[in-house]
Amino acid sequence: METTHDFIKELESGKYDWMKDKPVISYCTGGIRCEVLSSLMINRGFQEVYQIDGGIVRYGEQFGNSGLWEGSLYVFDDRMHTEFGSPEDPDYVQLGHCVHCGEATNQFYNCANEPECRKQYLSCERCRETTPYCGECATERASA
Numbered sequence: 001m002e003t004t005h006d007f008i009k010e011l012e013s014g015k016y017d018w019m020k021d022k023p024v025i026s027y028c029t030g031g032i033r034c035e036v037l038s039s040l041m042i043n044r045g046f047q048e049v050y051q052i053d054g055g056i057v058r059y060g061e062q063f064g065n066s067g068l069w070e071g072s073l074y075v076f077d078d079r080m081h082t083e084f085g086s087p088e089d090p091d092y093v094q095l096g097h098c099v100h101c102g103e104a105t106n107q108f109y110n111c112a113n114e115p116e117c118r119k120q121y122l123s124c125e126r127c128r129e130t131t132p133y134c135g136e137c138a139t140e141r142a143s144a
């Protein structure tokens with residue numbers, strides 16, 4: 001799903017109706033979008049709907065790297081990601097990989113092929129210097 005509006009289509013498709021009598025937990029970054037999703041689910045007859053109070057941001061503040069959340073959290077500001085604890089922490093998990101070389105990274109960049117491409121992609125610093133494009137644009141440029 002790309003937008004909150006997609007929730008409606010997804011739910012109305014009926015493909016999640018088998019979960020109606022099961023406990024369901026929704027979560028999102030700040031706890032606003034799952035509020036929307038929860039009320040849509042309740043209206044459709046879901047019996048036990050929960051949400052994480054304050055969203056993943058609050059959860060991360062409370063549990064740091066030792067909670068059930070793994071990896072970074074994408075955020076909608078210039079930082080593009082936030083961490084819940086130190087990378088030196090033994091519970092720290094890095095899930096992201098550079099789209100070009102596969103090296104572990106949690107840094108998002110805007111594709112330099114603007115305004116044609118509006119993608120954000122994960123890249124290590126080294127590849128960002130040599131190839132400041134998302135995977136698709138880099139492939140196109142290489143074959144052009």
Ligand SMILES: [Zn+2]
Pocket residue numbers: 098099100101102103123124125126127128
């Ligand atoms: Zn790289």
Ligand SMILES: [Zn+2]
Pocket residue numbers: 111112113117118119133134135136137138
């Ligand atoms: Zn691109």
